[in-house]
Amino acid sequence: MHALQSLHTFALPSQCHQLVTISDWHQLEGIDFSKPFCLLGEGSNTIFVDDFAGTVLKIALRGITIEERGDNWLVEVAAGENWHALVIYLLEQNIAGLENLALIPGTVGAAPVQNIGAYGVELAQFVEYVEGFDIATKQCVKLSNEQCEFGYRDSVFKHARKGCFVITRVGLRLNKQWRPQLSYGPLQALHEQQPTAKQVCDTVINVRQSKLPDPQLLANAGSFFKNPIVSNEMVAVLKQRFANMPVYYVDPQQQKIAAGWLIEQLGLKGHQIGDIVVYQQQALVLVNQGKGSAEDLIAMIEYIQQQVWGQFRVRLEHEVRLMGQYDEIHIQGVMND
Known part of the structure; x- marks a missing residue:
């Protein structure tokens, strides 16, 4: 068994049966994909809520190439490169x-x-292609x-390609004629x-660092x-009760409604279950x-979902992948009435 606590940023205590670091895509040819497996990058959007009875494949492919073309650049990046560093x-x-996607x-x-x-x-605005192992x-x-x-x-990698495709490289098209996107916040x-x-x-970077913990x-x-x-109809109903509700x-x-705003209106900042805290x-x-546990985390997720539903009749889905x-x-x- 291999410890996973240090490999995902939520750091719940957990283990996996086998851990393999992929530094060359040809290694994937030797993996038995008929058994349970989990693809892992830096573990910043994955939480292991149980011991994983399979193989964790830590993707560590490296390399960046830049090709100048007529009115754009093609930037080809290996899957294991850090996003912010790119x-x-x-x-x-x-x-x-x-730049809007920094940090x-x-x-x-x-x-x-x-x-x-x-x-x-x-x-999605920049992706020219995604390359991977079928x-x-x-x-x-x-x-x-x-x-x-x-x-x-969302993407096809959460649906039709889920569990049957390992991303190895991403090709990004970046236009030479740049215009800042300044519409948000x-x-x-x-x-x-x-x-x-x-x-x-x-x-x-400054805004994210002021709001998000390291x-x-x-x-x-x-x-x-x-x-x-x-729907627009749902927004109209909610706006009658909450005129300052931010929508996009x-x-x-x-x-789109800001999920953080919904949670904040319920006074849940600082709400604690075990060692899990808003x-x-x-x-x-x-x-x-x-010292958080998976049980406490799941209880917190369910509690927030139920409270948001009860007040706003809006369903919240967790963005983070739970394994x-x-x-x-x-x-x-x-969802109780």
């Missing part, structure tokens, strides 16, 4: 576009699975942006300044719940104060 590296090369924890290979996003920007054919194949079926915090204040990409990046100092998995997407456009029929500076974050004994599990508390 953002900073590209800015140092005067390649902008990813999002995790690896490049994990980014398409979640279709990471922040401050009005999503990874478990059935034992071949490396490339999927186009369209084939990745990106959605809000504190970035709106930069409109008058005509900021550089680095200034946008620095602002994003997992090396306080165990956490970042934003824990998805911002729920609801999704499409002509739907809008973070005081940001209600969207759950922290493990050091059980054999596979990923999903928590949905009983």
